[in-house]
Amino acid sequence: MELAITLNKNLPEPLHQQLYEQLRQTILNGRLTPGERIPSTRFLAKSLSISRFTVTTSYEQLLSEGYLETVKGRGTFVCQQIPDNLIDSNPIEIIEKINPLPIKLSKYGNTLANIKNVPRIAEPELQINFRYGTPALSEFPIKIWRRLLSHYCNANLNWLDYSTEPSGYQPLRKAIAHYLTRSRAVNCEPEQILITNGTQQALDLILRLLIEPGETIAIENPGYLSARIIFETQGSQIVPISVDNSGLVVQELANFKDNIIRLVYVTPSHQFPTGAILSLPRRLELLSWAQQTGGLIIEDDYDSEFRYGEKPIPALQGLDKSDSVLYIGTFSKVLFPSLRIGYLVLPKSLVAIFTRAKWLCDRHLPVLEQQVLAEFIESGHLERHLRKMRSIYDQRRQVLVKVLKKHFGKRATILGEKAGIHIMVGFKSDLSDEEIIQSATKVGIGMMSANPHYLANHPKGEFIFGYGDLTETQLTEGIRRLAQIILCS
Ligand SMILES: Cc1ncc(COP(=O)(O)O)c(C=O)c1O
Incomplete structure (x- = not known):
């Protein structure tokens, strides 16, 4: 070597x-x-x-x-x-x-050097990890995926060359547009879709192309930390907006005068991490704010495919009449995160410049995986997989909520159980979050505090529980061990 x-x-x-x-x-x-x-x-x-x-x-x-x-x-x-x-x-x-x-680092480099927890680092193997983020990997239809990979790998060898479609493999853009129109009431044509390296790249491109350093961005409080880090590193001024049971408290935007807010980042279908669903009146209010102020909205729709008994509310993008919404979706939860395929639905006027930036940034995503995914969607495998996973996650979610209630009763407040693959739980405990995490680690349990996701009014005792990749036995046993730590303190 x-x-x-x-x-x-x-x-x-x-x-x-x-x-x-x-x-x-x-x-x-x-x-x-x-x-x-x-x-x-x-x-x-x-x-x-x-x-x-x-x-x-x-x-x-x-x-x-x-x-x-x-x-x-x-x-x-x-x-x-x-x-x-x-x-x-x-x-x-x-x-x-x-x-x-x-x-000497650039301003960007210096800001990034002072930010903790980037990148994600390997954690010790834990028996039961509630850390949010991973879907049920063992349920992924790997045989179908392998068959499609093998087929496209051999069909011809064009996929080995640079692609001339930086905005994404055309049949995939078509399949995604069709899927979004049908299932999320998103209003788009394939030409408006930019295939990105997950949500993360979509956010990065939006910031670089549309926001000047120093401009103000409003985010949900609590909100998605990885989005906030992108905004911070690009030099944005960030203002936290409260979240309640109906999602973002849109009225608070009016506290900021002179149209100072250039962009609002929201997760309306399943607020991250509280799980609130942005009500229809609030959606309309937010769109009206954008129309009046000329502000932009990022709609991050990261896991709304998983809804339990709630009627879907149309995507903000589908209700928008003034090209104010940039809609982002991802296959990280629906399929698997290392696929690194997401998409950005753009107003038509922005397609050309985003395509240019994408080409400059990384040329394009691997063609083979895009071909496989296009076929996976078009031949109905995605819908079938989603139906199966909805039922599995629903079952897991119910077990988790039941055991939490059984062990903690009124000492736990459960939020956001109507969608997604995580819930948020507030515990009444004298222990600090760090003490809970450390004691949990000792008994093989991984925990994730909600605290870093707050920009203001940091709480104590709030945790994000991912349940997607945990079996019912693991969920039951994990909460039992946790109860011994929290209730015996
Ligand atoms: C709010 C939110 N958006 C997006 C994502 C997915 O990001 P990516 O598509 O970059 O994997 C996540 C994943 O944890 C998330 O919590």
């Missing part, structure tokens, strides 16, 4: 110290991963044209500090638990610590 290591004999530090430091950095920044074999001392000495003694000295230091381990007869490996990870698992701080050259 070749390692990119540069040693300089003219520096005051001895070579073994330079080698030690560079290997340590390579481990810390993840280029050498836990469990990975490192080159033998003989090989490395030869490839760097240095003595084997120098290499052995560096390796010995890394071995004694717990970065490396030797397995008899097999070689030297990166330790499964590296020491700095135990001290501090925030990757940004690690990068700062290990960066020996003070390379």
Whole structure:
């Protein structure tokens, strides 16, 4: 294995110290991963044209500090638990610590460097993880997907080349437009659809193309943290707007004069994380605000396919008469998150500039997966999968709510159970969120506090419970263990 290591004999530090430091950095920044074999001392000495003694000295230091381990007869490996990870698992701080050259960051880079929890990092394996986000992966129709992949892989080899459709594979745009018109009352033609790398890229493009740094964006409080981070890093002024049982409290927008709010980000079909559904009067009020002020609305419709007994309310986009709404959808919950396929429904006047930006940013999404997805939708597999999953999630949701009520009674308030694959629960407890999370981890339970999703009026004891990927047995057992922690405190 070749390692990119540069040693300089003219520096005051001895070579073994330079080698030690560079290997340590390579481990810390993840280029050498836990469990990975490192080159033998003989090989490395030869490839760097240095003595084997120098290499052995560096390796010995890394071995004694717990970065490396030797397995008899097999070689030297990166330790499964590296020491700095135990001290501090925030990757940004690690990068700062290990960066020996003070390379000046841009304003964007500096803002990002000060934001925690980006990117998502691997968590310890937990028996029952309520952390929100994952759909029921084991229920995914993998055989159908594999068959379609194999078919399109062999049909012809055009998919290997650059695509000339940066806005997305045309049959997929057509299939999505058809699906949205039918099931979400979205008003669109295939030409208005831009296929994106999930919701995240759609938000990023919107911000870069439509919002000047310093302009004001209104977000739900609480609201989706990953959206807020994009707004923050692009230099927006962010104002929190309250959320109640009917969703965003639209009247609060009127508190901001001079049309200062340029954009409102909302999750109307299933407010994240409270689960409130934006009522029809509020939808109309929000659209009227946009029409009067010239403001824009981002409608993030991330999981509304999963509704339990509630009648669907038409998407804001379908009610809009003034091209004020940018509608975003994703297959992360409906299918699986690593697919990284989402879509943005654009007013016609914006299609060309967004297509250009998409091409500049990453050319286009992989064609093969787009072909497979188009066929998956067109031949009815998506609708069938959704029907099956609605029933599975409904069952899981009912079990979760039932066990929560059984164990906690009035000491738990459950919110947002009418849609999606998560609920929000407020516990009455003297323990802090951190104490609950730590005690839960010790008994194999993963928990996610709602706190970081608030920009103002931070609560205590509110947690987001994802139930999509947990069986009924896991849900029951998980809540039982949690009750022992919270109720016995
Ligand atoms: C509010 C909200 N929007 C969108 C997404 C999906 O994002 P992406 O499409 O980038 O996977 C999530 C996923 O957790 C979400 O909670």
